[in-house]
Amino acid sequence: MCHAGRLGERIGECYARRKEIRSEGLKERVGTEPSIAADPGWDALARTAAGDSIAFELLVGQNQDRLLRLCERMLGDVEEARDAAQEVFLKLYRNAASFRPRGQLFTLLYRIGVNHCLNRIRRRNLVRFFRFSDSGEEDGPAFEPADRRPGAAESMDARERWRAVRQGIDKLPPNQRAVLILAKFEGLSYREIAEVLGISEGAVESRLFRAMRRLEAAQESDRSTVSPAKRT
Amino acid sequence: MNRLPEIELMRLLHGELPPERAFELHERLARVPELAEELRRLEAAWDRLELPPASPAPSGFAREVVARVESGGLWSVAPTRVRAAAFGMLAAGLALGIGLTSSLARLGGGGDSSAAGTVAVAAPQVSETPGASIVPATPSASPSAATSGDRAGSSKGPAPVAPTVPTRTTPATPVPSAPETSTSDRVAELDYDLPAEDGAYADEGTLADDFWQAFDGTDSGASADPDTGSGSEGL
Numbered sequence: 001m002c003h004a005g006r007l008g009e010r011i012g013e014c015y016a017r018r019k020e021i022r023s024e025g026l027k028e029r030v031g032t033e034p035s036i037a038a039d040p041g042w043d044a045l046a047r048t049a050a051g052d053s054i055a056f057e058l059l060v061g062q063n064q065d066r067l068l069r070l071c072e073r074m075l076g077d078v079e080e081a082r083d084a085a086q087e088v089f090l091k092l093y094r095n096a097a098s099f100r101p102r103g104q105l106f107t108l109l110y111r112i113g114v115n116h117c118l119n120r121i122r123r124r125n126l127v128r129f130f131r132f133s134d135s136g137e138e139d140g141p142a143f144e145p146a147d148r149r150p151g152a153a154e155s156m157d158a159r160e161r162w163r164a165v166r167q168g169i170d171k172l173p174p175n176q177r178a179v180l181i182l183a184k185f186e187g188l189s190y191r192e193i194a195e196v197l198g199i200s201e202g203a204v205e206s207r208l209f210r211a212m213r214r215l216e217a218a219q220e221s222d223r224s225t226v227s228p229a230k231r232t
Numbered sequence: 233m234n235r236l237p238e239i240e241l242m243r244l245l246h247g248e249l250p251p252e253r254a255f256e257l258h259e260r261l262a263r264v265p266e267l268a269e270e271l272r273r274l275e276a277a278w279d280r281l282e283l284p285p286a287s288p289a290p291s292g293f294a295r296e297v298v299a300r301v302e303s304g305g306l307w308s309v310a311p312t313r314v315r316a317a318a319f320g321m322l323a324a325g326l327a328l329g330i331g332l333t334s335s336l337a338r339l340g341g342g343g344d345s346s347a348a349g350t351v352a353v354a355a356p357q358v359s360e361t362p363g364a365s366i367v368p369a370t371p372s373a374s375p376s377a378a379t380s381g382d383r384a385g386s387s388k389g390p391a392p393v394a395p396t397v398p399t400r401t402t403p404a405t406p407v408p409s410a411p412e413t414s415t416s417d418r419v420a421e422l423d424y425d426l427p428a429e430d431g432a433y434a435d436e437g438t439l440a441d442d443f444w445q446a447f448d449g450t451d452s453g454a455s456a457d458p459d460t461g462s463g464s465e466g467l
Binding site: 053056058060061064065068069072073082085086089090158161162166183184185189205206208209212215216 | 239241243248273274280282290293295296298300
């Protein structure tokens with residue numbers, strides 16, 4: 001009993017440390033601490049609603065990287081992501097007076113951003129449907145990742161990996177895609193994801209699990225199809 | 233294998249499971265190798281998820297957004313609800329306009345006898361076909377037509393309608409003098425076609441009656457002549 005209790009404590013410590021490491025890594029990626037006690041963004045938004053364009057510019061400047069990254073991850077295209085991010089900021093501006101300060105401003109931005117990107121994806125799927133094209137080929141724009149790593153061979157490998165991941169993500173249902181991107185690439189906690197998407201934490205957990213199952217299957221099938229080709 | 237522990241594996245991977253639950257799951261992982269294998273595969277798949285670093289925001293992005301807001305004017309930055317309301321009002325106005333136009337057209341097309349008279353009188357004055365202009369023009373041009381003593385004028389029949397017609401047509405016809413003469417001329421022209429004397433077209437009063445019936449749906453008294461007090465048989 002005593003041994004089991006100590007083991008439990010150690011496992012708990014281990015996973016707490018894992019969470020800490022994850023949040024540290026995310027801080028590096030995201031750039032700013034996601035949980036600020038009193039978010040000054042709400043104040044900027046209130047001033048924006050009052051017609052202060054400088055406050056709005058500051059607001060955009062503070063959140064542009066985060067929102068652009070989210071849109072790029074969701075849509076898989078840099079240019080489309082820039083358009084989408086601009087439109088999200090415009091939506092924020094238009095409705096600035098109607099938002100009530102609750103939680104963090106970035107949660108609101110993510111919510112608008114995710115919904116906007118999901119709408120774009122749906123529109124894209126609709127266009128594809130009316131074009132009668134193959135769903136496997138034209139799910140999104142051609143993904144040409146910019147490589148910033150040195151070394152040609154590494155670069156080729158990395159590009160292939162990224163392309164495979166991108167294709168896997170594009171094949172996910174939109175809701176699962178959103179959860180996965182928010183969890184993996186934006187580093188949000190389950191609670192934050194639930195808040196952004198307006199769903200329960202259980203739903204986040206289940207969607208993420210299903211998304212991972214699909215990706216795992218896609219990775220397996222990729223390996224099984226690529227391996228014989230590489231051998232020849 | 234229970235499904236719940238599988239789903240909880242993701243939480244375990246992310247360190248979001250409470251320590252007690254993590255311990256329980258860990259025990260289970262030790263007991264069930266399939267679950268441990270699932271965890272391993274999930275972890276590997278999670279670690280393989282890698283995308284290129286996102287492109288940084290282009291310089292001047294914020295300025296560009298603000299410029300878009302400023303250049304767009306009030307309309308582009310108006311709240312969605314306001315824009316929807318404006319669209320709704322525009323659509324309602326359009327529908328109202330169309331409805332009014334169509335109801336006016338219906339009124340003019342024969343729903344109301346006096347309005348029918350308005351259209352019937354105004355239209356023939358610009359019409360080039362003599363046949364269409366004969367009878368309806370007569371009531372408004374009654375001074376000339378009534379005094380002409382011709383049978384077309386005398387057989388116009390619907391006396392009750394006639395007094396209302398000129399008052400309504402006066403604003404609708406800005407130049408009354410020229411059309412009046414032309415109408416009477418046309419009536420006179422028609423007289424050449426009507427053998428009034430021999431009574432071969434004795435039912436001409438019926439022609440006029442048909443016309444008025446077509447317009448206002450009333451029987452104007454097929455054979456009644458307001459001037460003579462007799463029917464076509466009496467002519």
